Amino acid sequence: MRWTATGLLVLMAGLFLVSRQFLPIHPGWGYANAFAEAAMVGGLADWFAVTALFRHPLGLPIPHTAIIPENKDRIADTMAQFLRENFLVPAVVARRMYGMNVALAVGDFLVTPNSGPDGGSERSRITGGAAELLAEVLESLDPDRLGNQVRTGLAKQFGKIDISPLLGRMLDSAIADDRHMPLMDGFIRWAGLTLEDNEETVREIIHARANAVLRWTGLDERISGSVLDGLYKLLAEVLVDPEHPLRGKIEEGLEKLAHDLQHDPKTRERVEAMKRDLLENPAVAEWWLGVWERIRQSLIRRARDPDSALGEEMRRGLAELGNALREDHRLQLQINRFARRTAVGIATRYGTQIVRLVSETVKRWDAVTITGRIESAVGRDLQFIRINGTLVGGLVGVTIHAVDSVL
Incomplete structure (x- = not known):
């Protein structure tokens, strides 16, 4: 789009030079010349405005240019404040979450992969990750302490x-x-x-x-x-x-x-x-610790073994959970209420930390990075501004020439 906008500007310059040569031949060339002249002015003005947002035009340190790199810290604070005041407000989060059926979405996600083209691999990643997490948790915990806690609870x-x-x-x-x-x-x-x-x-x-x-x-x-x-x-x-x-x-x-x-x-x-x-009886306690250790080691081995039945059991469990979330409206109501309260609580307690994270992250970016990211997001539309400026400027020039000819 940048090349298109620049090519249009070059085209207007060429039209201006050619039309000047034929002005005495016919009055129509005066309109073409006025259109090209005003189009160049409009295109150059918008090129300057667009360029000034991201860098110094032609590398010249003109005041109030390179606006985004020079003001990235203020932009970061403004973005964070905008996020805090418009999105991380408990009332806004609650209103948004009230219209979302989180439980149904989770249920669809857990059930649908069975029918998708890569559903098996998606489900395998979920169960594989859950099994590995289970194994790491069992390994990280003190077996004697955990066994005693389980025994005491039982x-x-x-x-x-x-x-x-x-x-x-x-x-x-x-x-x-x-x-x-x-x-x-x-x-x-x-x-x-x-x-x-x-x-x-x-x-x-x-x-x-x-x-x-x-x-x-x-x-x-x-x-x-x-x-x-x-x-x-x-x-x-x-x-x-x-x-x-x-x-x-x-x-x-x-x-x-x-x-x-x-x-x-x-x-x-x-x-x-x-x-x-x-x-x-201490003998019963010793017996239970032995039983618990065998159970723990068996669970770790089964979680790490891709050919064990544990993965299939977890897949069936996930599918049953998904069906329950899809069909049980009371369960959906409870989970959605819990999700809504959790989101509101996070916004209330950690909203300031979240916006601070956004602000500090943007501030850590260097000028080239922030310029490149913003320009890649909106640069195409900004080039349309240059094109529109060129065409609108030309139309204004034709209009002025026509009014001047009449007067």
């Missing part, structure tokens, strides 16, 4: 739960649905295997409690054998007979335990005491 929440009624209701429900039967069968089998592994111990106990006559006659061996055979037979009968009386006794005991867990204060207090002892 223990505090678990300590608030009255576990006895919960166990009682679970046991009641299991008995009502016969879900306790496999557990009872497993307990009977476990009792049989335990008895088989400890036959010698049972025989020694009976032998130690028998008197000398029984030991001398060897009856203690028969008695211990009979006792073991009777126990094996009893366990076998209970295991194969669902209607065995011993099963009924066990179920009665379980039903009473379920009732006591829910309604007996002494039983509930004993269960609560056991829970407190368990939570305060």
